[in-house]
Amino acid sequence: MNRYWGFLILVSGALLWQSCRKEPLNHLSNDESRIYITQFDSTVSFNSYKTFSVSDSVLLLVNGQDVGMVLDSADSLFIQTFKTAMQQVGYTLVARTDSPNLAVNLTHLNSNYVAVTYFNDYGNYWNPYYWGYGGYSYGFPYYYSAYQVNEDALAFDMFDLKNATANGKQLKDIWSALIKGEDIFNPANVSAEVGILFSQSPYLKQ
Amino acid sequence: MKWTKIYILLLTVAAIGAQRAAAQDLPYYTPDPATFQIRYGVGFPLGDLKQQVSNNSFNGWDASLMFHLDHHFSLGLSVEYQDFYQKYPRGVYQYGDKNTNISAVVSNSIQNIPILFKGTYQFLSPDAAIRPYIGAGIGINAVSYRQYLGEFTNFDQSTGKLALNGEAGVNIPVSRNHRFGVNLAAEYHYLPYNELGINDMSFWGVKGGIYMPL
Numbered sequence: 001m002n003r004y005w006g007f008l009i010l011v012s013g014a015l016l017w018q019s020c021r022k023e024p025l026n027h028l029s030n031d032e033s034r035i036y037i038t039q040f041d042s043t044v045s046f047n048s049y050k051t052f053s054v055s056d057s058v059l060l061l062v063n064g065q066d067v068g069m070v071l072d073s074a075d076s077l078f079i080q081t082f083k084t085a086m087q088q089v090g091y092t093l094v095a096r097t098d099s100p101n102l103a104v105n106l107t108h109l110n111s112n113y114v115a116v117t118y119f120n121d122y123g124n125y126w127n128p129y130y131w132g133y134g135g136y137s138y139g140f141p142y143y144y145s146a147y148q149v150n151e152d153a154l155a156f157d158m159f160d161l162k163n164a165t166a167n168g169k170q171l172k173d174i175w176s177a178l179i180k181g182e183d184i185f186n187p188a189n190v191s192a193e194v195g196i197l198f199s200q201s202p203y204l205k206q
Numbered sequence: 207m208k209w210t211k212i213y214i215l216l217l218t219v220a221a222i223g224a225q226r227a228a229a230q231d232l233p234y235y236t237p238d239p240a241t242f243q244i245r246y247g248v249g250f251p252l253g254d255l256k257q258q259v260s261n262n263s264f265n266g267w268d269a270s271l272m273f274h275l276d277h278h279f280s281l282g283l284s285v286e287y288q289d290f291y292q293k294y295p296r297g298v299y300q301y302g303d304k305n306t307n308i309s310a311v312v313s314n315s316i317q318n319i320p321i322l323f324k325g326t327y328q329f330l331s332p333d334a335a336i337r338p339y340i341g342a343g344i345g346i347n348a349v350s351y352r353q354y355l356g357e358f359t360n361f362d363q364s365t366g367k368l369a370l371n372g373e374a375g376v377n378i379p380v381s382r383n384h385r386f387g388v389n390l391a392a393e394y395h396y397l398p399y400n401e402l403g404i405n406d407m408s409f410w411g412v413k414g415g416i417y418m419p420l
Contacts, residue, residue: 200307
């Protein structure tokens with residue numbers, strides 16, 4: 001009987017080792033982790049817009065708070081790459097002061113916070129006897145552990161300046177895009193990221 | 207006295223003969239009250255499950271405890287686990303009002319865990335070298351379905367549903383007393399789901415493992 005149990009333990013161990021659930025997040029590259037969301041106003045015809053301008057820096061929002069305008073090398077690259085992509089689909093780049101039909105703002109959204117979590121019964125796995133206090137128990141504070149979240153996203157918003165007055169003096173956001181995921185501000189990724197935004201927005205083409 | 211000795215001798219010979227005859231009538235194998243079985247399994251998705259994950263699953267196992275009613279019938283409980291996972295290449299998906307497009311690598315992760323009340327019928331006599339059997343089970347499927355868009359959770363749903371199972375296979379004793387052996391089987395799981403527009407999580411599979419007495 002004993003050899004049966006030994007064999008059973010071996011087989012069970014092998015099965016447990018082999019059969020662990022595949023964790024999807026452990027099988028994603030940084031490129032695969034990113035998502036690209038675009039949204040457009042279906043009531044407008046993009047063919048009616050000819051010129052555009054892009055903000056010369058990026059608005060940084062940290063936890064929803066306006067931190068100010070920033071311009072690092074990745075930001076500059078995003079701005080320049082976006083301008084090039086717009087020109088490639090038929091729009092004309094003009095200066096902000098030359099009454100462009102479309103205005104494009106870039107916003108860097110950062111969520112950066114520390115949170116605490118509570119583990120009950122955590123200490124019971126350690127026997128106080130180890131420290132010479134058999135029969136004692138551990139006393140833990142209510143809040144025990146902390147974790148940090150740091151997420152970045154980049155948003156593009158395209159506003160209709162051409163019809164601002166007709167739209168009730170409102171700059172309507174007629175196209176928006178959001179890039180979320182890992183490593184989005186790596187300069188090596190910028191061209192591909194902007195390319196994806198335009199490839200899934202064929203209606204932008206003139 | 208002489209006849210008494212002959213009488214005792216005859217009785218002794220008869221008793222020994224009867225014992226040997228009885229021993230020959232006894233089966234080579236006497237079933238244990240219960241058998242524990244553990245197996246590795248490969249799962250092949252069917253129907254709507256295949257729409258979500260077309261990859262075959264090589265992450266699976268089951269364990270069962272069967273109580274023998276006689277040489278042929280057994281009843282018991284079984285817990286099975288089959289993990290289906292697939293990562294699809296980046297694609298563009300329309301959302302909501304169809305003015306929204308999301309480009310993402312979609313990962314689907316589905317775990318079927320049928321917990322079954324099971325019955326089996328073994329053919330042939332217990333001392334056969336190979337014993338084919340058929341079985342069926344009914345119970346609950348604890349199913350977990352998580353979908354990711356990139357690294358972001360799109361949905362994460364765990365629920366309990368009906369589980370039906372049919373199985374056919376062979377038990378191959380490997381010990382001299384036939385109490386310990388190897389099991390090979392094919393099985394079908396009908397697992398209705400009716401969530402998220404998915405009708406069922408059914409799959410079929412092949413299993414291989416060991417059984418032993420308890």
